Amino acid sequence: MNKKVINYFLIGITLIINILTIQDSKASHVKGGWIGYEFKGPGTRLNTSKYSVTTYLYIDCHNENGFRDFVVLGIFDGQTKQQVFIDSVYITDLKPLKKNSFSVCINNPPEVCYNVYSYTTTVELENNYGGYNINVQLRARVANIVNIINSENTGISLFAQIPKDSYYNNSSPKFKFLDTVAICHNSVVDIPFSATDDDGDSLSYDFGPGLDATTYNDGYAIQMPIAPPYRQLDYAQDYSGFKPMGNSIVVDPQTGHISGLAPDKIGEYVIAVYVKEWRNGVLIDSTKKELQIDVTNCQLATANLNPTYINCTDYSFTFKNNFTTNDNLIYQWSFGDAPDNTIQSTDANPKHDYLDTGVYILKLKLGKALECLDSTTAIVKVYPGFFPYFKTENFCVTNPTNFIDSSYLKIGKITSWLWNFGDGITSTQRNTTHQYSQAGLYNTQLTIESDKGCIDSISNSVNIIDKIQLRLPFTDTLICNKDSITLSAAQIDNVVYNWTNETLQLNNFANTESIRVLPKKNTTYQIIGADSNCKDTAYVHVNVLSDVTIDAPDIEMCEGDSVQIFTTSPALVYNWTKVAGSDSLNDYKIPNPSTKITGNNIYALTAAYGTCTNTKEIHVYASPYPIVNAGIDTSICQDQSYQLTGNTDATNYQWKNGPNQYNYTVKPSVTTSYIFLGSNPNNYCKKTVADTIRIKVIRKIQVNIGKDTSLVFGQPITFTPNVIDSTVPIHYYWTPNKYLNIDTIKNPTAIIPKGIESIVYSLTAISAGNCLATDQIVLKVFQSNPDIFVPSAFSPNHDGKNDILRPIPLGLKKLDIFEVFNRWGERIYFTNVIGEGWDGTLNNKVQPSGSTFIYHIRATDYNNKIIDKKGTTVIIQ
Known part of the structure; x- marks a missing residue:
């Protein structure tokens, strides 16, 4: 085994030990970073070069757990992908980056703060033909990054390239540390991602995919580096590595400045910028800087209006700046209908009424003190009197429906029409017809546009029918034979009406929805309505009345009661009059009036239906209630009797559930109520009157x-x-x-x-x-002093005589001790309750006759003196 392999083996063991000792919070506060290197000259060995390699990590200022004292740096052959270097590189520098001042143009400024940690080492590499790839990997990112799916389960992979061939004596671009930029949602942004190059090479910039950590040692912030390719992050919908903040953000390929309009959604976004190094037109390497950008709810003071405002109804407008803040900004509005540069309003949302039609230039200038000055303009078009309207004809499904434009405009002319018939069919003609395929309710719409730019719509519901639906106010009625009546149906456009009765055609009333008739007998009239092939038929039954009947019987009742007089009559008009008596009706114009009766009365009712009338008298007879008295409530003792005595002027009387007599003797066992009843069946007042007497039974004492x-x-x-x-x-x-x-x-x-x-x-x-x-x-x-006596003998034979050995107290206050002993001194009984005694048993066995026992008794008399006695007693059977 050669020395180089042994060295890498030992380094690997050391790295594993280091990684196992720094299990932490998954590096969840690493915000980004990049790798740079610098060529230092030839190496100590032949055909080698020496490089200073630095890894820069951006850490959240408020995360103490985000700090790590080393990273694992790996270098791989660009052609063979073989690992040529791996080692733990410890921290060499710390650079705080914090934005301490903000423009007054920013409302609600955010905190922007990073700690940039540097990890620098020197490596010596052979000058090869494939170059080298440098890699550092960490896990994991924070949760809920806006443009990354499941960001809490992702990491970050940093890389740089050392060029191949003869470009080994190259130093990588160096990104500037200009990262403290406040980014407000939905506002203009300028983020400098620019770099410098010590070799004087040309640089170009482009967005690219953020890179995930390829290995996955869950729970460990430091991951082992690998050769490319590297895993790309999964971007959320509407985002990608080339559109990291949506379509409104771009990076300048020459300067590296990111500009555009920040997204409206607040949160963190991953941005990766790739800087490519060109030498004499040849791409020699690429370095990635990746950073999580925080879009906050701050706002910039910006003037922004719609391109055009138009009012085709009246002369009134309300304007507002599309980008609003809560700061006290200064607004200056010019509405275009005053001399140039005239400030017409300083309100944030001004309302302005123009005096004439035309086209005006709206100007807005805003600022805060002498800063944040911004301005913009917009076109205002004033063309009031633009009102779309249309009419429809023919609603039968068998014929085309006519659509007629009746729109009105004061200025200009209508240049386009768009009809929507509600069934998916449209038309652009001014006046048109449309054939519906089936009956139903359709929501139709007409949209018109004028040569002045006015556009408006109006909608109407069109009910297409397959038959006419005649609507009559009534279908059955009653009239007097002396009167006439108007029969009618609700008018429907384009409908032709035809009336007939049971015997003839009413030609005099053709094509009219209303006729007046004078029938002399019950008659049924028919009306037919027709619109082309859509028809409907309805009937009206006219009942003819020759006389008005009144059914209202006389009434018998009790004085003091209220009564309602019920009448049955076809009449529509009622008039009551009082003929005799003193009781007035509650209403003299209704069929069923009521009153409270105090005596006999006579009322006359005149009932009318049209010119037919009739009159009838109704008699109301009344007599007083009978007087009934059951007596006054009373009390008796248990087992006693009581005579009930009733009194009444009624002809019929009785005790309820009792005899038909005044006097009635009762003997209740519990408290009871008795009811005495009386009535006069031969009088007008036939109601039964009841009175109650309550007899309370008192329990025996x-x-x-x-x-x-x-x-x-x-x-x-x-x-x-x-x-x-x-x-x-x-x-x-x-x-x-x-x-x-x-x-x-x-x-x-x-x-x-x-x-x-x-x-x-x-x-x-x-x-x-x-x-x-x-x-x-x-x-x-x-006739003695207090004492206590104990019998000298007793016979416990259960004959009820002298069975118990019981002390006899005289003048005692209490019994302290009464105890019995056998001849061996064993206590076999004890009590301290006066009246109790021994039954002659021991262990539930009666002691033998002739047995002698010793007693001891002590008591206190009513003078609190102690009486103490001892003696013997004998059991005698």
């Missing part, structure tokens, strides 16, 4: 003072009766009232003196509905 109890004399006892009632309040009465603190409350306190061995207290509770209940309690009064 329940009183329970509690169980009889015992105590010692002088011991206070407070009664706590349980009272259940659905009403409030409740009244309480205790008897006797001896020894009670209060005898009219629910919870009085009694203190029984010595000497009274027992006493019975009664409590009577009365509810709000006067329902009452009574209960008693017996107090046994011991």
Whole structure:
């Protein structure tokens, strides 16, 4: 293995290690770059040359991740494409490029800033016959570049060429660093992509395709260089490498300046300019500079008008500059109908009315202070009184339709006509005919143009029919036999009408859409309308009335009610009059008036249809409602009865769901309403009147003072009766009232003196509905001090007698301990609740008869003194 191969192998291993250590954000902020080289003279070896090669990378100023300390530079034989050099080239220089000042002509100026990194190395190459290709590749670009498809998945490939043959002693063109240009959307641009050449060679410039990174190591910004050809970027629709910003941008082939009108769409665009180096007319090399240009929403102050303005309707115009900004620009308008250079308006969007017809020169000059001065002119044509109009005749599909131009113009003459018949057929004749193939609604249009440049259109809908559609205001009517009537159909152009009745042709009314007739009996008239072969037939039925009938019966009703008088009549005119009574109708001109009746009334109705009339009287009879009284609402206690007593002047009466009598005894279990009904079927007012009485049933009151109890004399006892009632309040009465603190409350306190061995207290509770209940309690009064007793024996045989060993308290406040032990000292029962006791069982087994047990009891009396006792008890079966 020779030394050269070993060196490239070691370099490759080093490059791979370097690339693996700089995995980053895919170089998404590399904006562009180019490669340049400079011939330094002969190399150290025979037939070699030495070159200084520099790669320039444009990085977004605000992207710290965009910085990389080296690139991988590859050089390939131009003929064999064999790699002759590859190495990591580290950064040697940094040049900030930032636009710090902007013209006042720019509104909303953008930030333009790059950091240009230089990577320079020296290489020694053999002088060969194929030249060399130099390449650096990086990934990837930013997303959403306007003119590139899926730009986030693309990279950039930079290249330069060292000439072949005898041109090896060449230095490449050097692009100037004039890249800080603000580009405003939809505005004029001038981007300098020019270069210089140290050898004095001629340079030419052209757009070309931007180049993608050919290799793809996803996740690594640095890509391995390769020999050409290089992958081209995929451009979006309407863009290409030769039209990177659309059709409005060009590059000057001699200067490299990019000019034209920037696109309206805001965003980044990839531009690649190829500079070709010519020596004595021979193309010796090509170098590419590629840069992502940012089109922003800034605006330039530019004067721009339409080439021509024309008004063919009136004398009024409103002008505006086609390129507008939000800056406070100065506008100077001259409308051409004043002396030269006269400023007629300084508004941004002036309105101007010309006094006469003619052609005028419009001038606009704008600026901002003494800068941004720009001006332009336009032609204004004033030719008012230009109105297109046309008429149509013959709409039957079997015949041609006539189109007649009736347009009007005040100045000049009409020079062209264009008819559009709505079915795809057109004509340029002034007046024309058109045969439609089928019936339907067609949107027709006439466009005319005058010799003054006026152009306007008018559209009309033309309904082509295959039959006449007669339209009659009515097809069935009624008249008096003394009257005449006009029959008519809506007029339709070019239609001939023919009327007939059931027996004869009405010759006196031929070819007219309207006739007047005086039939004496029911008659049907026929009308036929015809336009060539398009026809239609319609009928009118005339019913003849010899008399006006009125159907309106008399009315019987109750005083105070409202009534509507319903009449049936063919009449068209109604006139009511009040003959008798005091109740007025709501309307005396309608067939069915209404009123509120207070007594008997008589009304007369005169009904008319044409000259036929009739009159009829309608009687309204009224009597008062019957008086019905069921009684006043009341309350009763549960299980009580109540006698209902009704009262009425009606002849018919009864309790609903009850007897036909005034008095009715009921015993409801719940609150119930009872309805008393009355009516007078022989009077004018036959309605039934109802009255209701509500009987509220009050639930029984329940009183329970509690169980009889015992105590010692002088011991206070407070009664706590349980009272259940659905009403409030409740009244309480205790008897006797001896020894009670209060005898009219629910919870009085009694203190029984010595000497009274027992006493019975009664409590009577009365509810709000006067329902009452009574209960008693017996107090046994011991004539001793407070104490507690435990039986010495008990018999737990479930006979209901002395089954439980239960302490007997006298004057106690509370029970602290009651516990029972067997003879081995084991506690077998415990409680601290007064009234509870032991049932004689241990582990659910009744203890044998004759067994002796020890008890211990401790309690607190009502004086808060402790009573503590111990003793024995025996089970006796």
